[in-house]
Amino acid sequence: MSGTDRLTNGDNKKDPGIALSIEHVSFAYDTALVLKDINLTVAEGEFVAVLGPSGCGKTSLLRLLAGLEKPGNGKILHQGNPVTGPNILRGVVFQDYSLFPWLNLQDNLTIAINKARKGLGRAERNKIAEEYLDLVGLQGMATRHPYEISGGMRQRAAIARSLALGSPVLLMDEPFGALDPVNRVRLQDLLLQLCRSSSTRRTIVFVTHDVEEALYLGDRVVVLGTTPGRVIADINVPFDGKRQRRDLFLAKEFRQLEEEISALYHEDIERQLEAGSVAFGAGALI
């Protein structure tokens, strides 16, 4: 609500190619250290999947990027400007609560459209809302309320809302985590399709604990270790834009990467176990 970072990035623009940069960021809940010395940059238009087991602080990282939490140490920059609070420059799709239950889909979207483009008439706003609903495959659902539709449809609407908000950066916190496998795949494909279309292309940070999902969606996969959360790997996904799900999952390179990441996970857990047997660090409380 107190989004104060500026809409324009004038003189203090550091690097035109960098959308988000996280510099030496640490974050703690009370005394428990959640994230330790995170350094990360996200380029404009890049799709970064942040992968990590539960409890690694990946949601905290996303909330920090959104401006919903403040880092204990370090700084977070969006196009060179420090992030001081939530701002419509960075849209967020949560796991299952991005919509207001008392508003129908159209009204949920027009709230966002109102913010993105001021001074539109009601009819115009409704028309734009319907266009965005069409875009995510929710034709004719404008007057439905969130409780009347399935979880998959709700997430479609949530994506439509963040697109309608016009944010150049989209932060997604396990948006498909609560969906059944079929809907999950459908929405993954929808998201990729939207990413490839120039009008809806965004810089995306996508948090997930699913290795396949991260590799399928991300141009880059950042792997977080636990206790405290820190970057243990930063992998460029070498497959090009024209991915076919089936081919990809059969590809040798894909399987190899998947195994590598699983190995990294394991290593991290073993290290935790060893550290735990030596001393109870503050992180052991998590």
Next chain:
Amino acid sequence: MTEPQHHSATRKKRIKGFEGLLLFVFLGICWQLTTTMLPLRNASLYPTPAVTFKALIDSLPELLKGTWSSFLILVPGYFLAVILGALWGIVVGSVKWIHRAFDPFAKVAAPIPPTVYIPYAIALMPSFRISAIMVVFIGAFWPVFVNAAAGAALVPLRYRDNAGILGFGRFEYMRRVVFPAALPNIFSGMAVGLALAFILLTVAELFGANQGLGRFVQYYADYADYPRMVAGILYTGMVTFASMALLDFVKRRVLFWVR
């Protein structure tokens, strides 16, 4: 083996949905039996259903006039309490420093039984109607306020996050997020407030009204016309029930999204 089970199942099915009605029938029979069969010492104190029903029909015009008079007190007092209680509750529940300033006073003032204000209100105000409106207002205000404040203070984090992401200002946040999020609580407060409002209304009318529902009962009790008095009690019960049912109906319409 299966036969008796089958029987009891169909019987259950037949009764299902009518249990409440059955209790009314049972109570009516009890009433009829006690007033006609038992050798009561002071029979005039126990009017039979038939006599009471006749008294109810006979005094219907008077009761309707009394209802109108009572509602002229109840409606302004109650709605003022709902509007101010909800607004102020939302402010107190969501603005921290106002909460710190007002909460201690609310904690002391809210539990005072509002009936104790009646004599002073009657002495203080220029007319009985205004003093009764004031008492109804005080009685209904606190439950609405307390519930609205609790609802506003407990707006789920997810709605706050969403409001932040959409760039809502403080007023927009209150109107578009806190208010709807607190509505279920506000309606709970309104139900408690309405019940209290009826109690205060009728008690106030016992004190100093020259018409109205409470006055009707008091008046015929003074003249030992118990059929009319019992009719008045039953009628007041029905009016209260109808009002609560109406509130419940409105609540269901407004809170359609609450599952």
